Amino acid sequence: MREAVATTSRDQHATVDRQAVFAQLVHEQMIARRVADAAVFHFDCVVRVACLLALGRTAEAEAELPIVEANPVSGAAEVVAGLLALMREDFVGALARFEQAREATGGKDWHSWSGLANLLLGRESAAESDYRRYREESPPGDCGIAVVDLDVWSRHFAAHLQSRAIQTTIANIRTQLLQRVADENAGEAN
Numbered sequence: 334m335r336e337a338v339a340t341t342s343r344d345q346h347a348t349v350d351r352q353a354v355f356a357q358l359v360h361e362q363m364i365a366r367r368v369a370d371a372a373v374f375h376f377d378c379v380v381r382v383a384c385l386l387a388l389g390r391t392a393e394a395e396a397e398l399p400i401v402e403a404n405p406v407s408g409a410a411e412v413v414a415g416l417l418a419l420m421r422e423d424f425v426g427a428l429a430r431f432e433q434a435r436e437a438t439g440g441k442d443w444h445s446w447s448g449l450a451n452l453l454l455g456r457e458s459a460a461e462s463d464y465r466r467y468r469e470e471s472p473p474g475d476c477g478i479a480v481v482d483l484d485v486w487s488r489h490f491a492a493h494l495q496s497r498a499i500q501t502t503i504a505n506i507r508t509q510l511l512q513r514v515a516d517e518n519a520g521e522a523n
Contacts (some may be wrong), residue, residue, distance in 0.1 A: 398413050
């Protein structure tokens with residue numbers, strides 16, 4: 334039993350280390366770019382906030398919201414507010430903010446975050462629908478990011494995602510996202 338606990342602890346430590354490196358790289362990218370394109374800047378802010386929250390650095394993540402709100406583009410401020418609501422375990426509030434973000438983009442973006450909120454609310458069908466739309470509409474490469482997000486947040490909110498139905502839904506969503514990644518990679522190889 335002790336060995337299993339030690340292995341789990343090592344695995345969690347390795348995950349946190351990879352997440353910390355990723356968060357730092359995202360931050361350095363943002364600084365290095367001094368992005369003139371506001372949409373790219375705001376997407377980077379969303380990624381940074383998600384990384385900070387995954388690392389448990391909530392105060393730093395909260396400090397990003399006024400920056401994004403000062404020049405809102407593409408629903409990014411709503412997504413950041415939704416991510417902060419997720420951390421407070423306000424899943425209904427998070428879903429509302431993610432839906433506002435989708436409306437701000439004409440329904441084109443942020444489906445994976447709505448899918449996550451729906452999973453946390455136990456709404457398997459709505460989650461599958463959100464992730465299906467994400468798979469169909471996201472640019473190449475984004476489904477790989479969605480798999481990482483799903484894995485990180487599923488571990489973080491594991492206590493809320495224990496039912497067999499939710500676990501099956503997560504496995505199905507993950508498989509479908511990975512299939513899109515494989516299809517994209519096969520297309521690049523040809």
